[in-house]
Amino acid sequence: MSLHGVRFGYGPRLVLHDIDLQVHQGELLGILGPNGSGKSTLLNLMDGIVLPDTGEVKVNGVPLRHLDRGAVAKQIAMVSQEDHFRFPFSVMQVVLMGRFPHLKALQFEGERDMAVVHEALEVTHCLELADRSIHELSGGERQRVLIARALAQEPAMILLDEPTSFLDLRFKRGIFRLIERLSSAKGLSVVVVSHDIDLVSQYCSRVLLLKNGAIFSIGGPQQVISKSNVEAVYECPVHVDEHPVTGKPRVTML
Numbered sequence: 001m002s003l004h005g006v007r008f009g010y011g012p013r014l015v016l017h018d019i020d021l022q023v024h025q026g027e028l029l030g031i032l033g034p035n036g037s038g039k040s041t042l043l044n045l046m047d048g049i050v051l052p053d054t055g056e057v058k059v060n061g062v063p064l065r066h067l068d069r070g071a072v073a074k075q076i077a078m079v080s081q082e083d084h085f086r087f088p089f090s091v092m093q094v095v096l097m098g099r100f101p102h103l104k105a106l107q108f109e110g111e112r113d114m115a116v117v118h119e120a121l122e123v124t125h126c127l128e129l130a131d132r133s134i135h136e137l138s139g140g141e142r143q144r145v146l147i148a149r150a151l152a153q154e155p156a157m158i159l160l161d162e163p164t165s166f167l168d169l170r171f172k173r174g175i176f177r178l179i180e181r182l183s184s185a186k187g188l189s190v191v192v193v194s195h196d197i198d199l200v201s202q203y204c205s206r207v208l209l210l211k212n213g214a215i216f217s218i219g220g221p222q223q224v225i226s227k228s229n230v231e232a233v234y235e236c237p238v239h240v241d242e243h244p245v246t247g248k249p250r251v252t253m254l
Contacts, residue, residue: 001046001076001157001189005055008045015041016213019055023157026187028180030200032224033210034234039193040081042210043159046191047078059157073101077150079143081161088133091145095120098152120151124178140171147178157189158182164196172196176203201225201248209233225249 006019016038023029023046031039044050045057048064056063059075067075077098085094098120099113109117121127124144129137134145143163150158160179164172176192180203183190194200200207200221207224209217211233217224227240230251237254 002058003045003055004058006045006052006057007054008041008050008052014213016045018214019045021208021215021218023189023191025156025189026183027206028183028190028192028204029206029208030204031191031193031208031210032195032197032200032233033216037210037233038213039210040161043078043161043191043193046157047076047159048072049078070101073153073155075156077153077155077158079146079150079158079160079163081165083146085134088135090130091121091126091132091134091137092117092130094134094145095126095148095152098149101153116154117148117152120148123151123182124148138171139167140174143167143171143175144178147175147182151182155188157191160190160192162193162195164194164199172199179203197225197230197251198243201250202243202246221248225251 001023003019003021007014007017009015019042031042033039045052048057048067051065058064064072095117096109099109099117102113103109121130124147126144126148129141129145134142137145164175167175176199179190179192182188204221206219207221208215209224209229216233217229225240227238230238230240239252239254240249242248243250
């Protein structure tokens, strides 16, 4: 995927401007920035939910504006920050929803669809949850199911908006380890928006730092997550040192 000269605003309010970005196959890209910096809007542009005012977002060289939602969904899967289910669907039913881009109207799932869903449940460690209601799950279990649904779309890219919000430390670590493993093993491009600087630093191969709707810095964690960058973007004093095990940047607020 590539973004070229992208600008977007809600009415007269400009939210993102001068965005040039290339997302590489198989990379795990973390997007950081304070509230209101345009992180979720950038994901929505990458998913084609909104279209840029100027510039283009392209997938395989084709502008997203030229593709219908079914074609986009075969390439890109979104795991939103909020995903409410009105009815008590089973986990299996939720993950089967990921097959919709590959089915015709009124077509039932076939053997291959079930095989893809089974694999998605297996790699996200959700098989044992298959018959349970989505309403009965913990936050961490629910996030794994939503990632399984995204995998069932068989996309080339998965976008995640704050996938670890409201999760405890163990589940936060588990979600990031899962998406890192999926990116590496399946060659998926994964873009994750997060407020957790340390998790992004430890697990993402590349980091994008947004400020006021523009790219402030982009590169490897050691390059981007520096004391000067973090203080300039978040406007608060921090101490940045090396993680004692991984050697990646670690941020402590002062």
